[in-house]
Amino acid sequence: MTLYSHRRLPLDPAKVDKDFECLVKELGLSEEKQQEMHDYSMEKKMSLLVSQHCLQTEDASHFIGFLKNLQQSFVIDSNTIRQLQDLVISLRTQNFSYLESFLSASGLKLLTELLNQCHQQYTLEQPALFFLYALRALLNSPNGRAAVLHDEQHVLVSIARAVDFRDFKCKTGNTLLVFSLHFFTFSLILTHKSIVLSSDKLLFSSNNPRGHCNEDLI
CATH class of the missing domain: 1.25.40 (Serine Threonine Protein Phosphatase 5, Tetratricopeptide repeat)
Incomplete structure (x- = not known):
């Protein structure tokens, strides 16, 4: 998800949704929580993807x-x-x-x-x-x-x-x-x-x- 290290870079909403779906699955949340996250706004999804990109730099x-x-x-x-x-x-x-x-x-x-x-x-x-x-x-x-x-x-x-x-x-x-x-x-x-x-x-x-x-x- 290297694209998410630059928040100002315009991204295809379809790609954001696809990557966000992968992120939700990675988190191992309950079905109820997953459904709640799917209803997030595009801006909030982007914010979470950026945050997760920063976290993934840790080993x-x-x-x-x-x-x-x-x-x-x-x-x-x-x-x-x-x-x-x-x-x-x-x-x-x-x-x-x-x-x-x-x-x-x-x-x-x-x-x-x-x-x-x-x-x-x-x-x-x-x-x-x-x-x-x-x-x-x-x-x-x-x-x-x-x-x-x-x-x-x-x-x-x-x-x-x-x-x-x-x-x-x-x-x-x-x-x-x-x-x-x-x-x-x-x-x-x-x-x-x-x-x-x-x-x-x-x-x-x-x-x-x-x-x-x-x-x-x-």
């Missing part, structure tokens, strides 16, 4: 590389948090093909393993929250849900373990508890399946460290 391999490096070093600083925020935004806004490339490069496995690493230290509630945000973004797409269903035991157990946070007084910890509980229920509803969890995966541990948490939720 999922960048975030795959970032997650692999993070898995090795697990250094959490302001730059890490910023990139995690960008990852969540990309997974929320990119099209079907982008998500498919992320998943085919083991993106779901990386997110799950990184979330599991967060359970090992009570100061990692903040990155854990962003990994959960990323997983939720994947569940909003058909191919993301299919990937979770394919490996639901590992993914849903990892989400459930996020309930076992370390600092009840921490702002991020409180947000993590509420979000993980809601998200775990949401995940089960979306997958339409039950999962058997051993009690030690869900119970709060009485011997968890309760260190003071100074980080602010971003």
Whole structure:
């Protein structure tokens, strides 16, 4: 869709409709939402095509590389948090093909393993929250849900373990508890399946460290 990088270039309405139809299919939306988008004005269709062209300049391999490096070093600083925020935004806004490339490069496995690493230290509630945000973004797409269903035991157990946070007084910890509980229920509803969890995966541990948490939720 290189033509849409120049909004002033006159385009054939028939071509706009054809390309917009491809865009709608790529987004993997419900039939009701697709019908609603088909009724958009020509100007709004053009605007969405231009926006999508800008998004397609991004490459999922960048975030795959970032997650692999993070898995090795697990250094959490302001730059890490910023990139995690960008990852969540990309997974929320990119099209079907982008998500498919992320998943085919083991993106779901990386997110799950990184979330599991967060359970090992009570100061990692903040990155854990962003990994959960990323997983939720994947569940909003058909191919993301299919990937979770394919490996639901590992993914849903990892989400459930996020309930076992370390600092009840921490702002991020409180947000993590509420979000993980809601998200775990949401995940089960979306997958339409039950999962058997051993009690030690869900119970709060009485011997968890309760260190003071100074980080602010971003």
